[in-house]
Amino acid sequence: MGKRRIMVWEYQCERCGHAWVPRLTFEPKICPSCKTPYWDRARHFPVSETRPAAKERGRPRQGEAAAPPARGEDEAAELDAAFDAIQRETERRKTAPD
Secondary structure (H helix, E strand, O other): OOOOOOOOOOEEOOOOOOEEOOOOOOOOOOOOOOOOOOOOOOOOOOHHHHOOOHHHHOOOOOOOOOOOOOOOHHHHHHHHHHHHHHHHHHHHHHHOOO
16 A cells, blocks of 8 residues: 655634644535634634623623622611511501401
8 A cells, every 4th residue: 555645734713723624625614613604714803802701791691690789788778678668568458448
C-alpha cells in the first residue's frame, strides 16, 4: 500500500473556537460543534467585553424569577400594617350580616 502526503484545509469557528478538518472538499455551511451558520464571521461585539451579563444588568435571565427589590425596615413595617388592616377588614366583612 502506497502512502502520499496531501494538504487539506483546516477550518476554525470564529464563534466557539472549534477547529476541524472537513471530510468533503467544499466549504462547510455550519460549525459542527456549535451549529452556527456564521462560523466564519467574528462577532461584532464580544459578549463578555462590551455587554454585561444579565445578572449584572439587574434583569433576570430567561426562565428565572426576578428578585424582589430590597426594602427598608420602615417600608416593611408599613407593608405589614397595611396587610394586617386588609386582613381585619376581610374578616369583618365575612362576619357582618348582609
